[in-house]
Amino acid sequence: MAIQLIFSDIDGTLLQSDHQISRRTAGSVHACSQRGIPFILVSARMPGGILPLQKVLNISDPVVCYGGALILSGEEANGSRRILFQRPLRRDAVESLRHLLQSIFPDICLTLYSFNRWIVSDPSDSWVIQEQQIAGTPFETYSSILENKLPPIHKILCMGEPEQITRLQELLAEKQLLANSYKSKPTYLEITDISVNKSSAVAFICHYLGVAREQTIAFGDNYNDIDMLQAVGTGIAMANAPIQVQKAADQTTMSNDQDGISHALETLGICPSSL
Structure with missing residues (x-):
């Protein structure tokens, strides 16, 4: 089944150890966007720590903030973002x-x-x-x-x-x-x-965009990514992830410093390997 939706953690996954996005990874993500495949950033970060990264990637899809406590729409024509979901602490x-x-x-x-x-x-x-x-x-x-x-x-x-x-x-x-x-x-x-987690955010986005779970993949590197990796069709752990995280995933790609996301996207045929 063709992949129609991609989820990715940020720190330790999308970002290299120097907190930058490699040119190859940015190119792969943009290639997915050009093919109409949303690339959803999922992080414990606040919106201000996520949206600038979308600019680097040249995408404008919905974003999941605070591990799923706040989900914002994709960028609209006037540059604004709507709150699609929020679950603050009591x-x-x-x-x-x-x-x-x-x-x-x-x-x-x-x-x-x-x-x-x-x-x-x-x-x-x-x-x-x-x-x-x-x-x-x-x-x-x-x-x-x-x-x-x-x-x-x-x-x-x-x-x-x-x-x-x-x-x-x-x-x-x-x-x-x-x-x-x-x-x-x-x-x-x-x-x-207590109800907030990345897997719930995945389910919400899948329903919002009308994409079946089987048509999704996710990238992650840490313990709080495990539920997300198991909530998608194919969960992919980074090689720099703890062994418990790798075991919980369906497969493991290269590390975040070795363009692991690009490597997996190319291997799966989602984006061209010539990037």
Whole structure:
């Protein structure tokens, strides 16, 4: 069955280790677009961390942000994006987590994401400074937002020392807050609503675009990509993925530093190998 839809994680998958998209990969993705095959970027990033990459790829398809908590339409004629789906955290879950950190983990830095906004409590916190330098994301402070007008929160990012992040994740599981949490790295714990995951986003996009699951493929490299790799017709892990992720996928391609996406697309005959 011909492939009609492609999903891809970003960090460690689409991007090389230097956080750039190779010319070959960009060419392969654009070739898919020219053949009418949407290439859907699926990431824990906020919209502002995804849309610029679409410009590099020369595509304008829908995007999945915050691991599926926010899905935006493709770029419209006026350059705007519509919200196709959103599932923010419950407000009581947000408040419970903030109270937990204040009382038990005061050294962990908690930040909130809402649509394309990054909300922090202390701009001088070393974790905030570090993340701002990495992502280049402008921030707002809690003090500039009235508590009774706290916007929908699509993701919470907790940053701290590895042992504290591990303890926090374990405690969240014990307390059974209505939230999902995973480590994007040893010092980062990312939290979304309990119903949010990449596989649900895949199902939503497939229905929205009218494409059968069997006509889809997905690329990923990390543990939070496993459900996405198993939700599509063909799940493809990157060679740089942990062995557990590779075993969960249908096949493994080259690494992100070896144009793994292009290699797979060419091998499957989805785009020409002359790129």
